[in-house]
Amino acid sequence: MFDIPIKKGFISGTPNEIHLTWDILQDIWKSCDKGAWSGETGVSTGQKTLDLHTYKEFDWIISQMMPYVIEYWDNDLGYVPADIRPVASWANYHTDGDYTQEHSHSAGIRQAHVASVFYLKKGEGGDIEFCDPLDHIRRFTPLARSVDDAILSQSMPSLTSDFFLFPGWLRHRTQPAVGRRVSISINFNANVI
Numbered sequence: 001m002f003d004i005p006i007k008k009g010f011i012s013g014t015p016n017e018i019h020l021t022w023d024i025l026q027d028i029w030k031s032c033d034k035g036a037w038s039g040e041t042g043v044s045t046g047q048k049t050l051d052l053h054t055y056k057e058f059d060w061i062i063s064q065m066m067p068y069v070i071e072y073w074d075n076d077l078g079y080v081p082a083d084i085r086p087v088a089s090w091a092n093y094h095t096d097g098d099y100t101q102e103h104s105h106s107a108g109i110r111q112a113h114v115a116s117v118f119y120l121k122k123g124e125g126g127d128i129e130f131c132d133p134l135d136h137i138r139r140f141t142p143l144a145r146s147v148d149d150a151i152l153s154q155s156m157p158s159l160t161s162d163f164f165l166f167p168g169w170l171r172h173r174t175q176p177a178v179g180r181r182v183s184i185s186i187n188f189n190a191n192v193i
């Protein structure tokens, strides 16, 4: 009942495209601090810039994902046709034990219609978990702040080059990483045309 549409896909870059993306990310991460970006225990370019989608080194990612975003908008979410644009993006670098706290991409004036994550590199573990918006109803009780009160969720396994598209309001988090993990979050907004 009330299933949430989440799309999983796969894109690939040439070795040179992937190499150049790694290079610029490592340049930005050098000036970032571990745990400085909201909800992150790892390093995030969000501390310095939220506009990775405007860098030429990310064109191969954006250009391949946009058709999937439009298809997701039109067919999975069933919204009216709209002019969908990437509006914010950042990349997180996780090593052993790092994780992302539970959050959504909608808060106050920051409302992402469609959120996404693309794995430039995905080690073991660190899978994204999508939280069940009906948690309180399924439990039939408010949370009591005990250790077993983590919001019910579904873990989504993924590999390098996979991506997920999901509604910006859907809360999510990650399990602790094992090895290296580079996830690039891209947020999309839309104007009705």
Ligand SMILES: [Fe+2]
Residues within 6 Å of the ligand: 103, 104, 105, 115, 172, 185
């Ligand atoms: Fe997120």
